[in-house]
Amino acid sequence: MMGSSVRQLVRQHSEIGILLIAILLVAFFSFSSFDKWANAYNLASIAQITATLGLLALGASLVMGTGEIDISVGSTFGIGALVYLGTVATIGPIPAMLLAATAGAGIGLLNGFLVTRFGISSLMLTLSTLLVFRGVAVALTEGFSFSVPYDQRSGFLYQLFGGGDFLGVNTAFWWLLLGLIVLMAFLYATPGGNRLLAVGGSVGTAHSRGIRVNRVKLRAFILCGILAALAGTLEGGKLGFADGGMGRLMELQAIAACVLGGCALLGGRVSLFGVVIGAFVLSSIQSFLVVNGVQPQWFMLLLGVIVVVAAISDRALRDWALRSR
Amino acid sequence: MSVTPMNKNAPLIEVRNLDLHFGAFHALKNVSVSFDSGQLIGLVGDNGAGKTTLIKVLSGIHKPNSGEVYFAGKRVKEFHPKLAIKFGIETIQQSVGLCDNLSIARNFYLGREPVKRWFGIPFLDFKKMRDASTKVIRTFGLRENVSADDQVEMLSGGERQSIKIGRAVEFKNRVVIMDEPTNHLSVREREHVNELAQQLRDQGLLVIYITHDIHQVHKLADRIVIMENGEKVTDVAKDEMTADELEEVIRCGGRVVDTSKEVEPS
Known part of the structure; x- marks a missing residue:
């Protein structure tokens, strides 16, 4: 009886795997590096990294939920940061943020339109747009960086978008919480969310039930672009400057966070909460390596290994949960 | 120019001279057929005969x-x-x-989810979704321990068919098209599905039942339509031919004159 109820729990909550990993890692990091890792300053910094990566990954998970993939998010993140930083000094934080979000929506629209209109593989297409918009970012900055003068970084509105703290944590973290709540409500409790998951689960079924499949996919791409650009805005706001390389390789971390968090790569299963925990685990590992003086390139190696292990163990856990009824 | 008026006496579904190509493949060749309410039609033919293509046009999946x-x-x-x-x-x-x-409840209303609005935002009406699908689970003889919140992947083939048929009944449809509804089902489940098909007809719906198995559908249907190579080759009332005669028609490639009515000149 006990075993079957645990199975039921795992079956319905794919994020349980990542939650266990997160708990074990936090315990291990806290004990093995004493207060070097688990101190208020470092935890606040992990919260900020988790926030920007988390927002990026939340968007990517929605596209993944429809059975497509968006790996252009790293460049959209960079474009978002550059648009925000390039305009914030002249038009103010709120219009600059909206402009960045619009740019992200535009990239998402382009991705979604090309994928649904021409039936191109989203992996191939977004790989191309990843390169295209990285090129645009580098061209925009002409090899230099965009920055905001120091005297303009103290305003309340500037601090609202990643440029300051609220209750001891960077404002990006509160945006992540808000984004998570809103997206969870959308995905699990609205018809739009039900249809998004249906498209990822079975395109044929979704179509036969009268769902406009292409429209659902297009919306997911647009939402993903907006979230990526907002994540870039928050990161840009925090740093105060950005160059053309902003967000490079973030796309891999975002997809890793999705897979770690229990999203099915082929669509139909999305755990938004798991995605955020996945982003937290990746940020924690990164921070652990930094505070222990490990070279950053080891993080990339470790990231690759973690994703493979996560994919295998996720499969094993699901198989176990589905086995006996 | 006048718009075609709604005609009470017109057949519920009528297709005229339907043609459909998939690239070089000619899937439907000049098919004309009509169906009335309260009938159970057996649509029979071999693989590739065009019966599934025809119903995909009727269900809006393919455009002729x-x-x-x-x-x-x-x-x-x-x-x-x-x-x-x-x-x-x-x-x-x-x-x-x-x-x-997705869960049974979520599948049940997929594409036409009932909503409750909070501040103008449409949220799923989980109670309604759960209640309606639970009713179907109980009426259609699914296992006792199956609940509306269970994932569909937990269900057997027969239980899945029952959910689909239950959904068709629940939404007060006028036409129910069943494409090979008893494939992969146990004998008992097959009988159950066939009973349901007859019940729908008795309620005044048009039921189009597609199958390979002429003997099975001959017991249920009021009329048998046979397709072959994308063409309608036979269209008879059940009493006009026995199941064995019809089987012979299918075996011979369907080259038998339509006995139900004269072919209208186009």
């Missing part, structure tokens, strides 16, 4: 290259499953219809 489709006397101009569902045409297919990754 030429020809006309009338629903209740009205010309159908746009083809999308959404419109077919709006007309009250429900298609029960073997391969699609339920998403494994």
Whole structure:
């Protein structure tokens, strides 16, 4: 009886795997590096990294939920940061943020339109747009960086978008919480969310039930672009400057966070909460390596290994949960 | 110019000179057929005969290259499953219809979810979704321990068919198309599905039942339509031919003159 109820729990909550990993890692990091890792300053910094990566990954998970993939998010993140930083000094934080979000929506629209209109593989297409918009970012900055003068970084509105703290944590973290709540409500409790998951689960079924499949996919791409650009805005706001390389390789971390968090790569299963925990685990590992003086390139190696292990163990856990009824 | 009026006496579904190509493959060749309410039609033919293609046109999945489709006397101009569902045409297919990754309740209302608005935002009405699907689970003889919140991947083939048929009944449809509804089912489940098909007909619905098995459908149907190589080759009332005679027609490639009515000159 006990075993079957645990199975039921795992079956319905794919994020349980990542939650266990997160708990074990936090315990291990806290004990093995004493207060070097688990101190208020470092935890606040992990919260900020988790926030920007988390927002990026939340968007990517929605596209993944429809059975497509968006790996252009790293460049959209960079474009978002550059648009925000390039305009914030002249038009103010709120219009600059909206402009960045619009740019992200535009990239998402382009991705979604090309994928649904021409039936191109989203992996191939977004790989191309990843390169295209990285090129645009580098061209925009002409090899230099965009920055905001120091005297303009103290305003309340500037601090609202990643440029300051609220209750001891960077404002990006509160945006992540808000984004998570809103997206969870959308995905699990609205018809739009039900249809998004249906498209990822079975395109044929979704179509036969009268769902406009292409429209659902297009919306997911647009939402993903907006979230990526907002994540870039928050990161840009925090740093105060950005160059053309902003967000490079973030796309891999975002997809890793999705897979770690229990999203099915082929669509139909999305755990938004798991995605955020996945982003937290990746940020924690990164921070652990930094505070222990490990070279950053080891993080990339470790990231690759973690994703493979996560994919295998996720499969094993699901198989176990589905086995006996 | 006048718009075709709604005609009470018109057949519920009428197709005229339907043609459909998939690239070089000629899937439907000049098919004309009409169906009335309260009938159970056996649509029979070998693989590739065009029967599934025909019903995919009726359920809005495929758009014909030429020809006309009338629903209740009205010309159908746009083809999308959404419109077919709006007309009250429900298609029960073997391969699609339920998403494994969603719960029974979520599948039940997929595409026409009931909502409750909070501050103008439409949220799923979980109570209604759960209640309606629970009713179907109990009426249609699924296992006792199956609940509306269970994922569809937990269900057997027969239980899946029951959910699809239950959904067709629940939404007060006018046409139920069943594509090979008893494939992969146990004997008992097959009988159950066939009983349901007859019940739907008795309630005044048009039921189009597609199968290979002429003997099985001959027991149920009021009329048998046989297709072969994309053409309608036979269209008879059940009493006009026995199941064995019809089987012979299918075996001989269907080259038998339509005995039900004269072929109209086009």
